[in-house]
Amino acid sequence: MGISLRRKETSERRRDTILHAARTVFARKGYAATVVEDIAEEAGIGKGTLYLYFPSKEQVYLAALLEDARTLDAESRGALAEAPSWRDALRRYVEVRLSYFEAHEDFLRIYMTEFRGMCMQGRPLSAELYRLAQDGEALLAQRFAAAAARGEMRAADPELAALMVSDVTRGLIERRLRGWGRPVSAGDTAFAVDMLCRALER
Amino acid sequence: MGISLRRKETSERRRDTILHAARTVFARKGYAATVVEDIAEEAGIGKGTLYLYFPSKEQVYLAALLEDARTLDAESRGALAEAPSWRDALRRYVEVRLSYFEAHEDFLRIYMTEFRGMCMQGRPLSAELYRLAQDGEALLAQRFAAAAARGEMRAADPELAALMVSDVTRGLIERRLRGWGRPVSAGDTAFAVDMLCRALER
DNA sequence: ATAATCAAACTGACTGATCAGTCATTTTGC
DNA sequence: GCAAAATGACTGATCAGTCAGTTTGATTAT
Known part of the structure; x- marks a missing residue:
């Protein structure tokens, strides 16, 4: 229980990190020119991880x-x-x-x-x-x-x-x-x- | 001379046809989703021909x-x-x-x-x-x-x-x-x- | 205290699809 | 008969999304 709660916290923090990175990159390059890997890199995670938090670009x-x-x-x-x-x-x-x-x-x-x-x-x-x-x-x-x-x-x-x-x-x-x-x-x-x-x- | 003039006329008409087709397709599908071949098709020409009139999408x-x-x-x-x-x-x-x-x-x-x-x-x-x-x-x-x-x-x-x-x-x-x-x-x-x-x- | 176990989290090489632009070949019409 | 015009199959590049394998860290056993 204490565990799953901590899990949830870090998981939500990571989601936020991704969103923050996405805003930065999308704003800089536009939607079409942004590659999902750019966002992952900006967030400091792997591309596959991003797809654990979101189903699509x-x-x-x-x-x-x-x-x-x-x-x-x-x-x-x-x-x-x-x-x-x-x-x-x-x-x-x-x-x-x-x-x-x-x-x-x-x-x-x-x-x-x-x-x-x-x-x-x-x-x-x-x-x-x-x-x-x-x-x-x-x-x-x-x-x-x-x-x-x-x-x-x-x-x-x-x-x-x-x-x-x-x-x-x-x-x-x-x-x-x-x-x-x-x-x-x-x-x-x-x-x-x-x-x-x-x-x-x- | 008469020839080159007629050539110029049809060439310009073709250019217009392409532009017209481009407007239609771009308007319908947006820039990113439009494929150059769509425009050519709408204009009733081949893709290669389009590139004779314009250097790029x-x-x-x-x-x-x-x-x-x-x-x-x-x-x-x-x-x-x-x-x-x-x-x-x-x-x-x-x-x-x-x-x-x-x-x-x-x-x-x-x-x-x-x-x-x-x-x-x-x-x-x-x-x-x-x-x-x-x-x-x-x-x-x-x-x-x-x-x-x-x-x-x-x-x-x-x-x-x-x-x-x-x-x-x-x-x-x-x-x-x-x-x-x-x-x-x-x-x-x-x-x-x-x-x-x-x-x-x- | 340390090791063993295991599931969840993470990863990035890979796949299949897409598409802009090219060029060897064919068609046109003079 | 030939030069200009037209063509569409092809190429190389790109990229969203996947998945087989790796890491992490909590939990249990020793």
Whole structure:
């Protein structure tokens, strides 16, 4: 019993090690160019061992994404819960996402590049990932709807408003990543938030 | 001479056939999953023949994108040139891009999925494609700057404003493509344009 | 304390499949 | 009759996933 527990611990730690390595390598080389052995090497284990923890390359990839997606979702929820007004909610939403992606550039890089592409290829990948990807927007939409109902902001289509906020945020993030085009500064973020607030003002 | 001219004509037509086929197949299966033979088959030629017209799979891919990117750029320019006010420019910009992508879903699918991913992988692909991808936004930014200088709209950062318009447009397009999430209607587009105008009003 | 045992964990050489690009040969149409 | 165009079988490289063999370390026997 004590034994099996210790076993479980080290086994989970190893799983994490693999996921961490996978994020690093996938982020650096992209999904297609990453070879499973690269991940194993980065994790300091043999290729065969990796397959004891995950059934396929794709599952490693999705698991790496999922973990981060869950954390980001939790942080988004926290930020929105604390926001007193819809303006605060909007600002926090943008800020929390920008800072999360800044602190987890690996995740960002993977998410932005391949996952979205895979999504659009229509391949059914992970129901939970799809859900998490939408939950952030849905949460913001709820806040907007409540505020609109209270007459605090423009009443038209809170859902689409949330989607717009989300799109602008994604734009800010992507532009920070991309090697070309205008890099986005902190001031730009404030400006974008301000513009979005204006658009939604009563 | 007459001969070489006719040769040139058919040769260019064949090139176009290949590009057309490539768009279809890349759009359906994605870059990685597409096999060069698929493209050749779709074009009704042998694989070897394809390599007489293009040096590599990647170059076929980029050429297919480039052609559409040029057309889209031209249409965007036309639309913006005719717009009397900055509001019209904004609306037309969104509309022309949405309708272009709607009429060329293949292009859209390729562009949205793989090209942007490749960009973010930092691989140097095609200077002209990079330029074209930015030109649309730059043009809109110019219009905004001129309008702002004339005091017709809010004077703050026309460039970032154009980026935001571009991001929202992209969001509308992507949501129309993706199999999940809220599908975007024509009314949504009008709403988004309206919101963006409000954000930029004096 | 030390050795023997054994199952679970680990490993990396191997396999089968895939595919970009080539080139010796065939076809076309002038 | 011939040069340009077209072809598709072939090659070499790559890689996901497997599995026969090795290591580890906990447990039991001496």
